[in-house]
Amino acid sequence: MKITGVDVGGTHTDIIAFDTASGDIAVHKVPSTPHDHSVGLVDGVSAAVAGARLDFLAHGTTIATNALLQHDGASTGLITTAGFRDVLHIARHQRPLHYSIRQQIPWQDQALIRRRHRKVVHERIDARGEVITSLDEDEVRRAAAELADQGVESVVIAFLNSYRNPEHERRAAELVREVFPAAFVTTSSGVSPQFREYERFTAAAVNGFVGPTVQRYIGRLGSRLADAGLDAELRIMRSNGGAATPRFAAEYPVTLLMSGPAAGVLAGAHVGSACGRDNLVTFDVGGTSADIGIVTGRSIMESAPRDTWIAGLPIVVPMIDVHTVGAGGGSVAHVDRGGAFRVGPRSAGAVPGPACYGQGGTEPTVTDANLVLGRLRTDRTLAGSTALRPEPAIEALRALGEPLGMTPERTAAGVLTIVNHNMANAIRTRTIQKGKDPRAFTLVAFGGAGPLHAAEVAASLGLPEVLVPRYPGITSAMGLLAGDLKYDLLRTMFLLGDDVRGTELDAVLTELTAEARTHLVTDGVAAEDMSFERYADCRYLGQGYELRVPFDDGALDEEAVHRCWKRFHELHAEEYGHAFPDSPIELINVRVIARGRLPKLPAFSVAADPDASTAVVATDPALFTVDGELRPLPTTFYERSKLGAGAVLEGPAVVLQMDSTTVVPPGAHAEVLGTGDILIHVGGER
Incomplete structure (x- = not known):
């Protein structure tokens, strides 16, 4: 196969x-x-x-x-409940910057659905799912006809309280397809059947906006x-x-929306598992950005609803928690208007790219800095095709550094120091600021630029080791072969702890499981390849956001419900540092996650060969900062394809391969594992 x-x-x-x-x-x-x-x-x-x-x-x-991100989607229309035409504009009545009078508000300045394309119809379902006002079907037909005449390509249907009862949205979708068969139709209950109408409406609007393009x-x-x-x-x-x-x-x-970054986190988890590590920080650095993900022994971290924002918009669909910072190989170094030395977030992109590409770029980038410091070689190409030219890189760094009284080499070292700190700060937001000790994690570094910077970033955070996958430049592609088919189905319940009955939850979860099973059967998944997990989204009464708590397998009796509450207290203490065991718990949603097993990559292996000398390409000076001083140090360059399991590399060393470059700095050492992955011991201890 x-x-x-x-x-x-x-x-x-x-x-x-x-x-x-x-x-x-x-x-x-x-x-x-x-x-x-x-x-x-x-x-x-x-x-x-x-x-x-x-x-x-x-x-x-x-x-x-x-x-x-480029606001290059379809012309989109909205059909919503009378009185709620401007939910997408009003939002939560909050501004991104509280005190700025000159700011862009994404949901207003670049509205996904223009006001003239928002139509209202009379209908009303209450918060218990009961129909108060029947859907006016003639109004739906007129609204669909008007939107067709206005030239929209996509129609979003978002009614109040449809998360409780989607009947009106489903009927309206049928009517729109009858009147306007060419339209791409989205219902909010189909995309995100959760309470909080602004977030639900926005998720549906995004779906409609990008739908025809996809x-x-x-x-x-x-x-x-x-x-x-x-x-x-x-x-x-x-x-x-x-x-x-x-x-x-x-x-x-x-x-x-997070398709590629999610695959990177999956790949990091796959590599870590094969190497016996389950507490991981995934570190995917490309040309423009660095993507940070967290994997623990329990699970891959998913975004909480309060944290899930893309292009300034809340996206309340399940997604892996990936934090992105504008720091990559193409990030441009510059002096800002206040005289501060900065790197990124602007990138030179692929064209013209870094100055060393020789494609007309004149601004210094992180890649130029690595070349000038000797960590990249001019006799090797990047990604198998891009030749590097040192002269334009030196000139670009000289132009940046001379006004500051710095040589090109010192300027390059400054560029790396700043970009490494930017990356380290991004990791701090996902570890230290969330109560996690980074010293308990292994950094899994990939992407074209991740292994170049990982060891120095890890050292600044106290992470003891770095894992570099066998093919770091295509690791996200590997991650695509580490996942399964997956469906998330949920039902909003709004039950206080004393009102929760296991039999009621069992009935709802059984219904959701049957629906999920139907999805998997439709996709051709065999029964033995299916698995189902059950969760409750819980919070203390009065809180604004929830934590996901697993249910026991099997029937839910009173004891199983109490075990769920106990797990919630434990998770709350783990997430926030405290818990309130005597406070009432509110169950907001129940959820079923269904998986269908797909073909996967196995763990790789390489032959044992502890003799690294056969892989040596050259020994040349490269510049590293030691005890605060930039020094040229003899550095051994290795060809990765010739390294066998058991080989040990003493820093400073550089490992070369087609898709990436790995730096082992002074004071660190690396070993090649049986899987072919490289493990860098940052502190140098044996």
Whole structure:
């Protein structure tokens, strides 16, 4: 069986192909094709599989994310309950910056749905799900006809309290499809059946805004794969770390917004597990940004509703907690108007790119700094194709540093110091600021630039070790082959602890499980490959946000409910540092997470060969800061493909490979594990 993971980024499309029968692995990088990402994807996959039959393809995409961030989505209309036309504009009556009178408010300045495209109809369902005012179907038909005449492409239907009873939304969707069959139709209860109408309306609006773009892309991709003879089972990564069928992804594209970063966290968890580590910080550094994720022995951290914002908008759909900071290989170093030396968040991008690319770029970047300090080599190419030129990099850094009285080399060292601190601060927000001790974690570094910076970032935080996967530059593509089909289904309940009855919860959870099972059966998942997890979203009475608490397997009796409450107190203490055992608990939602097992990459292995000398490429000076002083130190450069398990590398050392470069700084040492991954001991202790 031939399985392939493809992660499409802004600069490169990363591909890993694995033959489960022979164990052969192929990795490949091709330039992305922004005009149509399916072109580069199919070209790259065709080259990777080299004419062999392809059985399974998992895909991570930025299509939905780019459409939202660039505000390049469909013209969208809204049909909502009379009196609630401006929910998307009013929001929570909060401003991003409390005291600024000159600020952009994303949901107002770049509204996803213009006011003239928001239509109201008479209907009302109360907070218990009872119909108070029947849906006026004629008004729905008129609203749909008006939106069609106004040239909208997508229609969102969002009614008050539809999370309790979706009957009116479903009927309105049927009527819109009758009157306006060309429209992409979204219902808020279909996207996010949760209370809090602004967040639910917004999630639905995002789905409608990016939907036609994603739908067309998935259609083109399917056709192009078929034309290339790549008739594979296609699955698309979602923000929650689960894959979806093309049908589901095209219907609910809002769930794809963190597709690529989610795959990176899955890959980090996969690598860590294979190496016997379960407390992990995943550190994915590309050309533009660094993505940070957290994995614990219990689970991969998911975003809480209060933390899930993209493009300034709340996105209340399940997603892995990935924190992004504008720090990558292309981040531009500059002096701001106040005279401060800064790096990023602006990036030189792929074109013109860093000055050392020789494509006309003149601004100094992190990649230029690494080249000038000798950590990148001019006799090697980046990503297998990009030649590096030192002269433009030196000139760019000289232009930045001379007004500050600094040489190009000192300027380069300053660039790395600042960008490393920016990355370390991003990790602090996910660990120290959330009550987690970073010293208990292993940093899993990947992406084209992650292994270049990981050891120094880890040292500044006290993380004892860094894991560098076997193929760090295509690790997110590996992560696409580490997930399963996944569906999150929930029902809002609003029950106080004393009112909770196990039999009532059992009935609801059984219904949700049956619905989830239907999804998996439709996707062709065999019964033995299905699994189901059950949770309650709980909070103390009066709190604004919830914690997810697992239920016991089997029937829910009174004892099982009490065990759920006990777990909630424990989780609250773990998350916030305190608990209130005598306070009443409110159960907000019950939730079922269904998984369907998909083909996966196995743990890799390499032959034992403790002799690292056969992998030495050169020993040349590189610049490192030691005891506050920038010094040239003899540095050994290794070819990674020639390193066997058991090889030990003393810092300073640099490991070279096609898709990334790994730096082992002075005072640290690294060893090659049996899986082929490199473990860097940051402190140097043995």
